[in-house]
Amino acid sequence: xxxHRRHILGLxxxxxxxxxxxxxxxxxxxxxxxADGVLGAAALHLGTRQMVSLRGDEHFPLAxxxxxxxxxxxxxxxxxxxxxxxxxxxxxxxDVSPQVSEVAARWPKQKSFPLDExxxxxxxxxxxxxxxxxxxIGGGATAITARMRGxxxxxxxxxxxxxxxxxxxxGRTPAAHAAAMRRFIADPRDTGTPDATVHLLERLFRxxxxxxxxxxxxxxxxxxxxxxxxxxxxxxxxxxTVAHKTGTTGTAGTLNGSTNDVGVVTYPNRAAQFALxxxxxxxxxxxxxxxxxxxxxxQATYDFWSKx
Numbered sequence: 600x601x602x603h604r605r606h607i608l609g610l611x612x613x614x615x616x617x618x619x620x621x622x623x624x625x626x627x628x629x630x631x632x633x634a635d636g637v638l639g640a641a642a643l644h645l646g647t648r649q650m651v652s653l654r655g656d657e658h659f660p661l662a663x664x665x666x667x668x669x670x671x672x673x674x675x676x677x678x679x680x681x682x683x684x685x686x687x688x689x690x691x692x693x694d695v696s697p698q699v700s701e702v703a704a705r706w707p708k709q710k711s712f713p714l715d716e717x718x719x720x721x722x723x724x725x726x727x728x729x730x731x732x733x734x735x736i737g738g739g740a741t742a743i744t745a746r747m748r749g750x751x752x753x754x755x756x757x758x759x760x761x762x763x764x765x766x767x768x769x770g771r772t773p774a775a776h777a778a779a780m781r782r783f784i785a786d787p788r789d790t791g792t793p794d795a796t797v798h799l800l801e802r803l804f805r806x807x808x809x810x811x812x813x814x815x816x817x818x819x820x821x822x823x824x825x826x827x828x829x830x831x832x833x834x835x836x837x838x839x840t841v842a843h844k845t846g847t848t849g850t851a852g853t854l855n856g857s858t859n860d861v862g863v864v865t866y867p868n869r870a871a872q873f874a875l876x877x878x879x880x881x882x883x884x885x886x887x888x889x890x891x892x893x894x895x896x897x898q899a900t901y902d903f904w905s906k907x
Contacts, residue, residue, distance in 0.1 A: 623903040627653045627896055634892040636855070636882030641793035642900045643801055645863070645872040651900075655794035656754070658787055659878035660857035662846030663725045663826075664796070665761055665789060667861070670722055670820070671803065672746045673714070673737050674813040684715040684816070688732060696727035696762055703728045715816075722844055723823040727761060734760050747799075750808060754795025758788035768849055768856055780851035784880055796861050796876035804863050804872065818842050821862060829887070830860035831875060833894030835901055838867035847886075855882050858889040864901060873904055 623642070631638040631653065639654035676682045689711045690702060697703045701720055702712060706728070721729035737743065743757040759767070768783035770776035806814045827845035835841065843862025848855060861876040877893045884892075 664846035754792035800874035
């Protein structure tokens with residue numbers, strides 16, 4: 600393949616090549632052509648470091664994918680001795696978000712939770728009270744984004760709490776809600792690019808960001824994720840292992856802000872692994888169709904590298 604048909608990238612001192620002629624990219628484009636909205640995806644084979652990217656440098660609303668950088672930041676504080684996974688963390692009234700929250704359902708009868716449990720609930724069940732609590736004790740959005748920059752991750756930014764993102768994307772009337780959602784989708788704040796996301800996942804799985812104990816724990820938590828079973832996991836064979844984090848914004852009328860899934864897929868017998876990030880914004884299709892689009896991207900990627 601001629602060198603000008605590939606992008607050769609320098610990443611943290613290691614060679615990385617993005618294949619712009621890949622049959623996989625052609626398959627992704629076919630999936631994208633049949634999907635409403637804007638689809639962005641990136642996949643990085645963790646063995647060969649081959650990378651395939653579609654709209655890889657475009658920004659997409661993170662939604663609950665923001666909980667992955669938050670978890671990484673909290674575990675980095677654990678590694679620095681500033682927090683302990685076993686310590687009890689008080690959930691204050693301002694943290695409580697009733698929607699999608701096991702913590703909120705148990706509060707106020709239970710007001711304190713082990714840090715490790717909050718991490719588990721935040722990632723595996725996308726708990727919205729847990730993320731508010733961990734944002735607060737971790738120093739907020741500014742501290743999380745600073746952590747990303749310190750690690751050399753430039754394409755992911757955290758600017759607001761997830762609850763504030765939801766408020767900013769809503770409105771009092773249907774027309775106001777639709778206008779707010781359009782502004783939210785165009786807003787560069789609280790967004791990620793597919794390329795930056797797979798780079799972050801790669802560095803996590805290579806053990807470059809956290810201690811071995813914290814790395815293993817976060818991967819275990821991601822493998823326990825129960826949200827979005829019809830997304831990356833949806834069309835993969837039963838023997839595949841998926842460690843992932845989903846994200847879904849609200850919908851204004853029929854306009855959905857973003858439906859996402861990002862993670863690492865491991866083949867049976869650990870034959871190979873690849874990081875995958877799929878973001879779909881501005882879609883007017885129902886959730887089942889949006890999730891099927893993500894599943895088709897994951898299936899095409901899995902099938903492509905299973906033959907290599």
